[in-house]
Amino acid sequence: MKILFIGSRLYDDIDWYVREKGIESVLTESNEEAINLDLPDQVFIVPRGMDGPKQVALMQHVDAIVPLIGIDPPLIDVAYMKEEIEREYDIPVVAANVKAVELTSNKINTKKFYNEIGVVTPQYQILNSPDELAIDFPVVLKQGEGQGGKDIMVAKSMEDVESYFDEFDQALCEEFIEGSEISIEVLGFKGEYVALPPIYKGETTIEGTHPLNKVKTGPCMVEGLDNNLVQHVAYQVARNLGSDGIFEMDFMYSAKRDQLYAIEVNTRPNGTRYLTTATCGVNSLCELVNMAIGEFSLADISDKLEYYYSTEIPIGDYEGPQPNEPVKSFEVNDFVVHGPKGYQRVTARANSKEELESLVDKLT
Structure with missing residues (x-):
């Protein structure tokens, strides 16, 4: 079995598993100074974009392709490449399809998607100027695209909103939800989906503390919140996206309102994957490999679950x-x-x- 991996930054997370499975590894990377280039069996330095990985996949006669991309901008190119490679060459690409990426890579699209499938999300509006604001303070201001807390402000006054518009012409404005931050991974392949245990990422703060600076725990144990509800809603979102790979979803739970709110969903490996693996014994990146080699199943996931x-x-x-x-x-x-x-x-x-x-x- 020969697999092409796209991107080296995350490859050390699964190199041990690839070797354990006896898989021949081929990797493409656009940065010749990138980390982990000494680990795969073969490495090809290619230009940015998906044309290089596509050519390497065909030249090397790989059996499957697994993109290991943890940032948003390349995901749409990966999705288009997936649909072309699978349609024209019948090589499975374990990644999200175009529909899923278009719905999740833009926060405004994601909000509309939540409304369409009946998933509760915080009240929001699109602001083109500060004087359009119709939500009570504090509010959260975001850009449609971006990850890792980039371009996000918790605005406590009109002066804050005006300062945000000194830099941006438009904003997605959400009500600020006081409560618990929760993350959950869902694995999906060929129409089967499984939601793994939710992770607790701390309480929301007016200061907008970055998740990397918080102590996180698993499994999520928030008084008043049923983890089965989080898993059910996450499963509902993934099933409606109808795609393959990893879905990482962020939620907020307001104890005051006893309400779970969907915040966003990403179709890529995420920052809580180590904690999910530690909590339940299922490694989402290794499961991407299992999808590629035909060893992914809900029964297998169930057998692996630990606590x-x-x-x-x-x-x-x-x-x-x-x-x-x-x-x-x-x-x-x-x-x-x-x-x-x-x-x-x-x-x-x-x-x-x-x-x-x-x-x-x-x-x-």
């Missing part, structure tokens, strides 16, 4: 005990260190809260 207490802590530069090889595998470790130097995080798991606290003390 741990887990946490992810921002730590800067990690100096604690070293994990076992392979260092990114929870199959041989109770903790994983990830992220670039200066911004590293530790994700750890244990069988009880007490054991987890003891492990965290040892690591930090």
Whole structure:
């Protein structure tokens, strides 16, 4: 079995699994200085875009293609490439289709999509100028495109809104929901979908604290919230998108209103994947490989499910005990260190809260 992987940044997360499965790995990357280029069996440096990976896939006679792209801008090109490759060459590409990417890569499109399928989302409006504002303060101002908190402001006054419009001509304006931030991964392939356990990412803040700076825990344990509801709504969203791969969804739960709100959905690997793996034993990136080789099934996911207490802590530069090889595998470790130097995080798991606290003390 030969698989083409597109993008090297995430490849070290699954290199151990690819080798375990005896898969011949081919990788394309546009940056010759990128990390992880020493890991695959073959590497091809290609121009940006999907034409280079497409040509390599055909030249190398690969059996499947797995894009490992964790940022939004290339996703639409990947989606068009997927539809062409699958239609004309019958090579499976484990990625979202054009419809799903068009609905999720723009936050305004996503809002309309939620309304169409009956999923509750915070009240919103499109602002073309500050004086159009019709939602009570505080409000959240966003751009239609962007990720990782980029171009987001929690506005507490008209002066804040006006300062936002000093930089932008338009804004997606949402009511600010006071409550718990929740993330969940859904895996989908050939019409089958499974929602993994929800992850708790902390409480919303007027200051707009970035998720990377928060301590996150799994599984989500928020008083008053039924995790089955989160999984049901996430499944509903994924099923209506009707695509393949990983869906990462963000929700807010307001205890005051006893209401779950859908915020956004991404069709790519996401920042909570380590915590999800630690919590339930299912590695979403490894499942992309399983989709490519025909070993993905809901029954298999059910058999793999485990139940741990887990946490992810921002730590800067990690100096604690070293994990076992392979260092990114929870199959041989109770903790994983990830992220670039200066911004590293530790994700750890244990069988009880007490054991987890003891492990965290040892690591930090």
